[in-house]
Amino acid sequence: KQNPVVPIDYDTVDAAFNAVSSGPLIESIENNVLHAFREQRTSCRILLHPGPYFLRRPLVANVAGSAEVTIEIIIGSEGGCGMNDPEHGMIWQQNYHKQQPLASTTSMEDDSERGAGDTTPQPMSAASAHFASADELRPSTPTLRQIFGSCGGRLSSSSAALAGLDTSSRSSVGIVGCSSDYEDASERSKAYRAAFRRQCFRGPRPTALVCLETRRQNEPAVRVRRGTLNLRGIKFLHYCEGTDIWNGNAAVQVQTAFGRNGRPVRAAPPMVPPTANVVDCDITSLSGRGLVNIDGGISHVSDCNIHDSAATGLYVGGAGSIATMERTDVVENGVGNIRNPRRGVARGHSGVYVEQGIAKLSDCNISRNTLTGISAISTEQARLHIEGSDVRANRSDQMELPSEDSGRGVNKNNSISSSGQGRPRSRHLMDSVAVQEAADRRSIMLPSTPQSPREPE
Numbered sequence: 001k002q003n004p005v006v007p008i009d010y011d012t013v014d015a016a017f018n019a020v021s022s023g024p025l026i027e028s029i030e031n032n033v034l035h036a037f038r039e040q041r042t043s044c045r046i047l048l049h050p051g052p053y054f055l056r057r058p059l060v061a062n063v064a065g066s067a068e069v070t071i072e073i074i075i076g077s078e079g080g081c082g083m084n085d086p087e088h089g090m091i092w093q094q095n096y097h098k099q100q101p102l103a104s105t106t107s108m109e110d111d112s113e114r115g116a117g118d119t120t121p122q123p124m125s126a127a128s129a130h131f132a133s134a135d136e137l138r139p140s141t142p143t144l145r146q147i148f149g150s151c152g153g154r155l156s157s158s159s160a161a162l163a164g165l166d167t168s169s170r171s172s173v174g175i176v177g178c179s180s181d182y183e184d185a186s187e188r189s190k191a192y193r194a195a196f197r198r199q200c201f202r203g204p205r206p207t208a209l210v211c212l213e214t215r216r217q218n219e220p221a222v223r224v225r226r227g228t229l230n231l232r233g234i235k236f237l238h239y240c241e242g243t244d245i246w247n248g249n250a251a252v253q254v255q256t257a258f259g260r261n262g263r264p265v266r267a268a269p270p271m272v273p274p275t276a277n278v279v280d281c282d283i284t285s286l287s288g289r290g291l292v293n294i295d296g297g298i299s300h301v302s303d304c305n306i307h308d309s310a311a312t313g314l315y316v317g318g319a320g321s322i323a324t325m326e327r328t329d330v331v332e333n334g335v336g337n338i339r340n341p342r343r344g345v346a347r348g349h350s351g352v353y354v355e356q357g358i359a360k361l362s363d364c365n366i367s368r369n370t371l372t373g374i375s376a377i378s379t380e381q382a383r384l385h386i387e388g389s390d391v392r393a394n395r396s397d398q399m400e401l402p403s404e405d406s407g408r409g410v411n412k413n414n415s416i417s418s419s420g421q422g423r424p425r426s427r428h429l430m431d432s433v434a435v436q437e438a439a440d441r442r443s444i445m446l447p448s449t450p451q452s453p454r455e456p457e
Helices: 013-019 088-096 106-114 143-147 159-165 186-200 427-445
Strands: 022-030 033-039 044-048 051-054 059-062 068-073 208-217 222-226 228-232 234-241 250-255 275-279 282-285 289-294 298-302 305-307 314-317 322-326 329-331 352-354 357-362 365-367 382-387 390-392 409-412 415-417
Touching: 013 044, 013 059, 033 059, 033 222, 051 186, 068 234, 186 208, 222 228, 234 250, 250 275, 250 282, 275 289, 282 289, 289 298, 289 305, 305 427, 314 322, 314 357, 329 427, 352 357, 352 382
Parallel strands: 044 068, 051 208, 059 222, 068 228, 208 234, 222 250, 228 275, 234 282, 250 289, 275 298, 282 305, 289 314, 298 322, 305 329, 314 352, 322 357, 329 365, 357 382, 365 390, 382 409, 390 415
Antiparallel strands: 022 033
């Protein structure tokens, strides 16, 4: 139970995360955003096979004490990722997402017996109905265990499980170019989800893609509320409605809990402040910021690629916030909400913005962002140390730092230029460059309209 494998032990990341959580479901409105979460009381790992995974709700890490929760891709015996067959997702779709006879219809009978006029409060509200027991959310067929080489008997099924497996109107279709009207997307969802799967196996290394797309406002894909969360080798793709890029509209949100008075609640020992260790990840938010570290959060980012986000790539704000970044690319951020330009976030944001707190960048590539590359304007509340990095071709100023006299800005051995390209640091950017170069070579070698040789007259 403490090391579930997705999609073998559980079909979704949500179900696996719920299985490693304990205690009652808590719903809290903080900064006008509804959060639903449980507590993780022991250290655990959630292992993902390569492929796409679509979240229904944000994953909220509310970790107790010194425990740590880890979400990472499975690494194969030769250093590669667990599965290397791009067609396994289609087999998964055919054998796994089909209707099975219900083992139990208790929940349906209970609903029918209640009647339409019965308004008795239920244990779970509408906002939390996606949580169910661990047994209910287990896979319903042995096919997956055969596909992934694992053994085991037939697992139970329920109406809740089948509801969780219904992919006819999953919101991911909007991200890949289909209409975002979920009700009209059922006929095309399978083809577009297949495109997602192929994307996960593009390039030299298969990847696990965790995607959240929702019409709800200002919901991150992942929020660290308390304790330590480790993210390793995952791609994150995020989209939500709303424009609050401080309190939720981000792919990864590291932000402490808030009390009833609206002020941050500092973690007291043995509790640990919200801490995110993000390693070898690829992060994009099509509606907001890539990673937000705010209100006393702590983030350690290494070997990542934060790119093509609507707003800032990395934002650090709030007293006591600390962010370190090593061997990471922060490129082409601040492009605005292209899907909803009239009501979404406007274009023009920095790659890295430090409003309050401490940020230390080492051997990074901050390039081609739509406003400044790096901004840390406050001489009293922001401290920035950047060393051995490329800061190039950002649309506005390359760097805005506190003066050296203030003792809050350190600028050492950096390559700063208004043109050119920074050297890629992460393997994610290197792989995408390699794939693009290969595509360019093919386009040169194979003309789009080949003609046969002209015969002599």
